[in-house]
Each structure stands twice: as structure tokens, then as C-alpha cells.
Amino acid sequence: MGASLPHSLYRADQVRNGERKIAADLGVEMYTLMESAGLAAYQSMRSRWPATSKILVLCGGGNNGGDGYVIARLAIEAGLSVTLWSVVDPSKLTGDALTAKERYLQKGGAITRDKPAQTEVEVVVDALLGTGLCRTVAGKFLEAVKWINHQACPVLAVDIPSGLDADTGAIWGEAVHASVTVTFVALKQGLFTGQARALCGECVFDGLGIGEAFESSFPPAAIRVDAEWAEALLPPRSPVVHKGNVGRVLCIGGQRGMGGAVILCGQAALRTGAGLVALLTDGSNLTAALSRQPELMTREWDSSQDAQILTESLAWADVLALGQSEWSKALFAAAMSANKPMVVDADALNLLAASPRYAENWVLTPHPGEAAKLLSVSTAKIEQDRFSAVKELQKRYGGVVVLKGAGTIVYDGLDTFVIHAGNPGMASGGMGDVLTGVIASALSQTRFPSKAATFGTFIHSFAADNASQAGERGLLASDLLPWLGKNIKQMQC
Numbered sequence: 001m002g003a004s005l006p007h008s009l010y011r012a013d014q015v016r017n018g019e020r021k022i023a024a025d026l027g028v029e030m031y032t033l034m035e036s037a038g039l040a041a042y043q044s045m046r047s048r049w050p051a052t053s054k055i056l057v058l059c060g061g062g063n064n065g066g067d068g069y070v071i072a073r074l075a076i077e078a079g080l081s082v083t084l085w086s087v088v089d090p091s092k093l094t095g096d097a098l099t100a101k102e103r104y105l106q107k108g109g110a111i112t113r114d115k116p117a118q119t120e121v122e123v124v125v126d127a128l129l130g131t132g133l134c135r136t137v138a139g140k141f142l143e144a145v146k147w148i149n150h151q152a153c154p155v156l157a158v159d160i161p162s163g164l165d166a167d168t169g170a171i172w173g174e175a176v177h178a179s180v181t182v183t184f185v186a187l188k189q190g191l192f193t194g195q196a197r198a199l200c201g202e203c204v205f206d207g208l209g210i211g212e213a214f215e216s217s218f219p220p221a222a223i224r225v226d227a228e229w230a231e232a233l234l235p236p237r238s239p240v241v242h243k244g245n246v247g248r249v250l251c252i253g254g255q256r257g258m259g260g261a262v263i264l265c266g267q268a269a270l271r272t273g274a275g276l277v278a279l280l281t282d283g284s285n286l287t288a289a290l291s292r293q294p295e296l297m298t299r300e301w302d303s304s305q306d307a308q309i310l311t312e313s314l315a316w317a318d319v320l321a322l323g324q325s326e327w328s329k330a331l332f333a334a335a336m337s338a339n340k341p342m343v344v345d346a347d348a349l350n351l352l353a354a355s356p357r358y359a360e361n362w363v364l365t366p367h368p369g370e371a372a373k374l375l376s377v378s379t380a381k382i383e384q385d386r387f388s389a390v391k392e393l394q395k396r397y398g399g400v401v402v403l404k405g406a407g408t409i410v411y412d413g414l415d416t417f418v419i420h421a422g423n424p425g426m427a428s429g430g431m432g433d434v435l436t437g438v439i440a441s442a443l444s445q446t447r448f449p450s451k452a453a454t455f456g457t458f459i460h461s462f463a464a465d466n467a468s469q470a471g472e473r474g475l476l477a478s479d480l481l482p483w484l485g486k487n488i489k490q491m492q493c
Contacts, residue, residue, distance in 0.1 A: 004205075005187060005203065005205050005224065005226075005420075006186070006187055006205065006211070006215060006224070007220075007223055007224045007225075007226070007228075007229055008186065008187065008215050008220035008223065008224070009186075009187050009188065009189035009192065009220055009221055009222040009223065009224050009418060010186045010187065010188060010189060010218065010220055010221050011166075011167050011188070011189060011221045012131040012132060012166035012167055012188055012190075014186070014218055014221065015131065015185055015186045015188060015214075016131065016132065018185075018186070018214055018217065018218050019033065019185045019186075019210065019214060021217075022210045022213050022214050022217060023210060025213070026210060026213060028209070028210060030096055031096045031099055031100075033184075033185075033208050033210070034063060034066050034067060034070060034096050034097075034100060035070055035100075036184075036206070036208040036209060037067045037070070037158070037159070037184045037206070037208060038066075038067045038068075038069075038070025038071045038073075038074060038100070039070070039074065040182055040184065040204075040206035040208065041067060041071050041125070041156060041158050041182045042070075042071045042074040042075065044156065044180060044182045044204050045071070045123060045125065045156050045180075046078075048154070048156075048179075048180060049122070049123050049154060052080070052122045052123045053080055053081055053122065054080070054081040054082075054083075054120055054121060054122045054123075055072075055075055055080055055081070055082055055083070055121070055122060055123045055124070055125060056082075056083045056084075056085060056116055056120070056121045056123070056124050056125065057069075057071055057072040057075075057082065057083070057084045057085070057124075057125040057127060058084075058085050058086075058087065058124065058125065058126055058127060058128050058144055058148065059072075059084060059085070059086045059087070059088075059090075059127050059128070060086075060087060060088060060127065060128040060129055060130075060141065060162075061088035061092065061093060061097070062097060062129075062130055062132070063095075063096060063097055063130060064127050064128065064129060064130030064131075064158055064159060064162075065086070065088070065093070065097055065127050065128070066093075066095075066096050066097030066098075066099075066100040066101070067100075067127050067158045067159070068084070068125060068127025068158060069084070069097070069100035069101045069103070069104040069109075069127075070100050070103075070104075071125055071127065071158070072084045072104050072109055072125075073100075073103055073104040073107050073109060076104075076107045076108060076109055077107060082109060083112065083116050083120060083121075084104070084109060084110065084111050084112065085111075085112050085113070085114070085115065085116060085144070086111050086112070086113060087113075087128060087140040087141055087143075087144050088140075090111050115143075115147055121151060121153050122153055123153055123154055123155075123156060124148055124151055124153060124154070124155045124156070125155075125156050125158065126148060126155055126156065126157045126158060126161060126162050126176045126178060127158040128141055128144055128145065128162040128176075129141060129160075129162035129163065130158075130159055130160065131159060131160050131166035131188055132166075133162075133163070133164075133165065133166070133172055134165075134172075135172065136172050136173040137162070137163045137172050137173045137174050137175070138173070141162070142173070142174055144162075145162055145163055145174050145175065145176055146174060148176050148177075149174075149176065149177050154179040154180070155176060155177065155178045155179050155180075155201075156178065156179065156180050156181075156182065157176055157178035157180070157181040157182070157200070157201075158182060159181075159182070159183050159184055160181065160183065160188065160190075160191065160200075161175050161176040161177070161178045161181060161196075161199045161200060162175065162176045163175030163176055164176075164190065164191075164195065164196055164199055164200075165190050166188040166189075166190045166191070167188070167189060167190045167385075167387070168190050168193075168194065168384065168385040168386065168387060168388075169189075169190040169191070169192070169193040169194030169195055169196035169197075169386065169407065170190075170194055170195060170383065170384050170385065171195050171199075175195070175199055176199065177198070177199055177201075178199060178200055178201045179201040179202070180201050180202045180203075180204060181200040181201060181202070181203050181204065182204045182205075182206065183203065183204070183205055183206075184205075184206055184207070184208050185207060185208055185210060185211055185214055186207075186211060186214050186215065186218075187203075187205060187224065189221050189222045189387065189416075189418065191203060192224055192407045192418045192420060193386050193387075193405075193406065193407025193408075193409055193418055194383060194386050194405070194406060194407060195383075195406075196406075196407065197406035197407050198406070221387075221416065222387070222409075222415075222416035222417065222418050223415065223416065223417045223418070224417075224418050224420050225410075225417050225418065225419050225420060225421075225454060225457075225458050226420045226421070226458075227421075227458075227462060227488050227491075227492060229458075230454070230455050230458040230459065230462070230488060231487075231488045231489075233446075233451045233454055233455035233458075234442060234445065234446065234451070234455050235445075235446065237273075242275070243275035243276055244275060244276075245275070246273060246274065246275035246444070246445050247273075247274045247275050247276070247318050247319060247441065247443075247444020247445050248274070248275060248276045248277075248278070248316060248317050248318045248319070248444065249266075249269045249274045249276070249277045249278070249317065249318070249319050249320075249321060249437070249440045249441055249444050250277075250278050250279075250280055250313055250314065250316065250317035250319070250320050250321065251265045251266045251269065251277065251278070251279050251280070251281075251321040251323065251436075251437065251440070252279075252280045252281075252320060252321065252322050252323065252331050252335060253265070253281060253322065253323035253331075253346075253347070253348075254279070254281035254282055254285045254323075255282050256282045256284045256285075257284065259281060259282065259284065259285030259288055259289065260430060260433075261323050261346070261430065261433040262279050262281050262285065262289075262323055262433070263279070263285065263288065263289045263292055263293065263296075264430050264433040264434050264437065264477055264478065265321050265323055265433045265434065265436050265437035265440070266278075266279050266289065266293065266296045266437060267292070267293050267296070267434075267437065267478075267481055268433070268434040268435075268436075268437030268438045268441070268460075268480070268481065268484060269321065269437035269438070269440050269441040269444075270293065270295055270296065270437075270441075271441075271481050271482075271484035271485045272437070272438045272441035272442060272456070272459070272484050273441055273442075273445055274319075274440070274441035274444050274445065275444075276297065277295070277296055277297065277437075277441075278296070278297035278298065278299060278313065278316070278317070279296055279297070279298045279299065280299050280301050280309075280310070280313050280331070281298070281299075281300070281301070282300070282301075282302060283300035283302070285298075286298045286300060299313055301313075301331075307334075310331070310334050311334075314334060314335065314338040314340065315338075317340060318340070318341070318444050319340065319341045319342065319343070319440050319441075319443045319444040320335050320338065320340050320341070320342035320343070320440070321342065321343045321345075321436050321437060321439075321440035322335055322342055322343065322344050322345065322348035322436075323345050323346045323347070323348065323433055323436050329351060332348055332351045332352075336357065336359075339361070340361070341361045341362065341443055341447070341449065342361070342362045342363070342440075343362070343363045343365060343436050343439045343440045343443065344362055344363070344364050344365065345364075345365045345366075345432055345433070345435070345436040346370075346432065346433070346436075349364065349365075349366050349370045349373070349374065350370070350373060352364075352374065352397065353370075353373040353374045356374075356396065356397065357397070358396070358397055358398040359397070359398050359399055360398050360399055361399060361449065362398070362399040362400075362449070363399055363400045363401075363402060363439055363443065363449055363452065363453045364393065364397060364399060364400070364401045364402065365402040365404060365432065365435060365436060365439065366393070366401070366402075366403060366404065367404045367405060367432065368382045368383055368386075368403070368404075368405055371389055371390075371393060371403055374393055374396070374397065375389065375392060375393060375396070382403075383405075386403055386405070386407075386409055387409060387416065389403060390403040390409045390410075390411040390416070391411055391416075393411075394411050394412070394413050395413075398413075399412075399449060400412045400413075400449045400450050400453040402435075402439070402453050402457050404432065404435070406422070407419065407420075407422075408422065408457055408461065410450075410453050410454045410457055412449070412450035412453070415450070417454045419454075419457050419458050419461055421458055421461035421462045421464075421465055422461035422464060422465065423461075423464060423465055423468050423472050423475075424472055425464065425468045425471075425472030425473065425474075425475030426461070426464045426475065428475060428476060428477065429477065430476070430477030430478070431460075431464070431477045431480075433477065434460060434477045434480055434481075434484075435456065435457065435460045438456040438457075438459060438460045438484065439452055439453055439456035439457065439460075440456075441456070442455050442456040442459075443456075459484065459488070460480065460484075462483075462488065462491060463480040463483035463484050463491070464480055466483045466491050467479040467480050467482075467483050
């Protein structure tokens with residue numbers, strides 16, 4: 001998605017109602033906004049595909065379709081060959097959409113109700129369905145969406161790819177796969193999480209002259225976290241800092257033969273700036289841990305041992321990182337009783353699902369499958385509305401919840417953050433273990449769970465983006481470690 005986007009994200013109803021109020025307050029006619037939206041979309045199309053001479057504009061019956069008529073008229077005025085396919089009866093248009101249609105026809109434009117020949121299309125403009133969609137795409141709209149997705153040419157989506165939910169990022173049965181999405185007035189939260197990450201392509205924003213007034217008048221539903229936003233979350237280090245006052249992290253996990261996860265967690269915590277990091281793990285993992293990362297402190301533990309080692313280790317730590325281990329039930333119980341700030345992932349989340357409890361001082365990092373267990377619903381239910389899911393998780397379990405996935409969402413009970421970083425190469429084993437270590441390290445340095453979770457989640461995804469510069473396929477969790485040792489400005493060089 002494109003740069004220079006606002007950080008504030010809104011629900012569709014906020015934008016729909018708010019833009020009318022702001023326009024009225026500023027004395028701006030709603031049709032003027034439609035003209036501005038059509039112009040912004042048209043200019044984006046010409047700037048990205050300047051050699052285009054033949055375009056197809058698909059229009060629905062609402063204001064999104066009206067934007068399409070404006071785009072088609074501007075294209076005719078510029079000498080382009082335009083085919084406009086209306087999936088609704090154009091004689092039934094009303095309001096601003098009717099005005100836009102009439103002005104298009106006055107310029108010599110024509111309207112067809114039939115699918116054009118594929119060879120006639122160089123760029124497709126999707127102006128079928130806007131942000132108010134709330135039911136499964138069907139009928140002629142479904143036929144049109146499927147037709148668009150079978151074209152080899154680029155697609156420009158007006159405000160949102162048709163079929164995508166503007167609030168949740170879920171798909172209403174079928175949705176357009178856009179190359180570029182030009183969205184207006186304010187950013188819709190559903191464009192940045194879930195299936196939207198695969199559908200929107202590059203996201204371009206235009207406030208249509210009222211965007212700043214809108215943002216200053218209405219509180220956002222969520223915050224888009226990019227490098228600029230994240231940079232302010234982790235405080236700079238004092239010149240006189242020492243290892244004893246930048247946090248001690250204890251990473252717990254790693255049964256025999258499964259030590260990779262806890263080692264990656266510990267390495268990530270070190271690389272992200274924790275002063276001291278120790279592993280509490282099965283003895284079979286100690287040699288591998290120290291050969292891989294000699295800066296790690298290690299302590300051996302198994303369930304047959306005296307509880308003193310466990311008690312001492314928990315007392316030593318400022319922050320706990322609980323990860324993957326089938327023998328973690330006893331460790332989990334002891335960690336809970338220690339009442340220390342902690343990051344909970346993997347098997348520890350499964351144990352939490354089996355014995356639910358509430359705490360304010362932890363960060364939970366479930367992927368959708370783990371979230372489904374925690375809420376006793378299906379994974380599909382989680383993905384259907386990720387914003388509602390993360391809020392329900394936090395309500396039930398407390399603390400800060402990081403719902404992983406495309407467009408990871410962080411919720412602390414008050415504010416919602418959407419991570420605008422990450423790539424498909426992160427779909428590999430060990431990425432979650434690295435994230436646990438990163439958040440635990442940030443928590444040991446800031447002592448603010450919300451800031452730690454938001455910064456840690458962003459820097460983890462941002463490191464993955466930098467590490468994938470040579471290619472996303474085959475990206476390993478350990479490839480992130482060298483990047484985690486850099487600050488955001490160094491990564492951007």
C-alpha cells in the first residue's frame with residue numbers, strides 16, 4: 001500500500017455521516033465532492049497507466065457508481081476510448097449519481113448493459129459497490145465482479161474494492177482484486193486488515209478538501225501504525241544506561257527436541273534491546289542455545305526438579321515470555337502466580353483457553369486459530385470480523401491482545417491499532433516465537449504493555465519486510481534477527 005496515508009482509521013458509517021456534516025459546515029455541495037472523487041481517481045489512473053487509451057468503467061446504482069460516471073466523462077474529455085457498463089438500470093439513478101450520469105451523456109458517452117469483449121479493455125475501473133455493502137454480492141453484481149477478476153489488465157477500485165467490507169476487511173462472498181484503490185475523505189479501517197491486504201493493491205488517499213476538517217472533528221475507530229507512528233513509542237536510551245535497568249526477560253519453554261522456539265524468542269529479546277535474557281528450558285536445549293547465542297543465560301528445568309530453580313528464575317525476571325512447550329502446564333501455573341508482566345503465546349494460549357483467567361499485566365498474541373479456541377468459536381468467525389474478535393478477547397482475558405495475521409490488530413481495552421507492515425513470507429515456523437521475544441523485550445524497556453505490544457508487533461513486521469528484500473519465499477524467522485538490532489531510521493536507509 002502507498003505511503004503518505006493518514007494514521008486515523010474510521011468505520012464506514014463514521015465517514016458516511018461525517019462527510020455530510022463537514023461538507024455542510026464548510027458549505028461544500030455533495031456533488032462537488034463526487035466530482036472531486038472522480039477527478040482524484042481519474043488522475044491516479046492516468047499517473048499509473050499513462051499509455052492507456054481504452055478503459056472500461058463498471059457502475060452500480062449508488063454514489064460509487066456516480067464517481068464512475070465522473071471518471072468516464074473525464075476520460076472522454078481527455079480523448080480516451082470509454083466503455084461504461086452499468087449493472088443496474090441507469091434510468092433509475094437519482095440524486096448526485098443521476099447528475100453525474102447526465103453530464104457523462106452530454107459529453108457523448110454511452111451506456112451498455114452488456115459485457116464488453118475482453119480485448120477492448122486496457123484498464124478496468126470498479127465503481128460497482130461502495131462502503132455501505134452489508135450483504136453477499138449476488139446477481140448481476142456477482143457476475144460483474146467475477147468478470148473483472150478474469151481480466152488480465154490492471155484494475156482501479158473507487159473508494160473500496162467491490163465486495164469488500166469497509167469495516168472488517170472480510171469478503172461478502174466475492175470481491176474485486178484491485179491493483180490500486182483510491183479512497184476518499186478518511187481511511188476505512190477494513191482496508192488494512194484481513195482479506196483486504198490481498199485485494200486493495202496500492203492504497204491511495206484523497207481527502208477531497210475536507211479530510212483534515214473531518215479528522216479534527218471525529219475520533220478515529222483505530223490507528224494505522226507505520227514507521228513514523230512506531231518510532232515515537234520506544235523511548236530513547238539515556239547515555240548512562242546499563243544492562244540492569246533496561247530489563248530482564250525470562251523466556252520459558254522448549255521441551256526435549258523442541259528447543260528452537262525458545263531460543264528464537266531469547267535471541268529476539270536480546271536483539272531488540274533487553275539488558276539480560278535468560279532461558280528456562282529442558283536441559284537438552286542448553287548446548288544449542290549457547291552455541292547459537294552465547295549472550296543468552298540458561299537454566300535447566302523439568303517437572304521432576306525441585307521448585308527452587310523455577311521460583312528463583314521467576315523472581316529474577318522483570319518480564320516473562322511464555323511460549324511453546326507441551327510440558328508447560330506446571331510452568332504456566334507458576335508464571336501466573338508470579339504476577340509479573342508477561343507475553344503469552346503458543347501452548348500457553350491453549351492452556352489459557354482450557355483454564356480461562358483475567359489479568360491486566362499481560363500481552364496475549366494469538367493467531368486466528370488460537371483466538372478461536374480462546375473464544376470457543378470457529379477460525380472463520382474470527383476472520384469474519386477481526387476488530388470485534390480482538391475486542392472480545394481483551395474483554396474476556398484482559399491486558400493487551402495482539403491478533404496476528406494480515407493487518408495484525410492490537411487492542412488494549414481503549415485504543416485499537418492496525419499494523420501497516422508485514423508480508424506473506426512471514427508464513428513460516430518460528431515467526432511467532434520471534435514476536436514473543438520482541439514484545440517481551442519492549443515490555444522490559446517501557447513497562448507499558450500497550451506501547452510494548454504495538455511497537456514490538458510493528459518492528460517485527462517491519463524487520464520482516466526489510467529481510468524479504470531478496471524475496472519473500474523462503475524467509476526464515478532467524479532472518480529477522482539482524483534487522484531487529486537496527487532502529488527504524490537505519491532500516492529505512
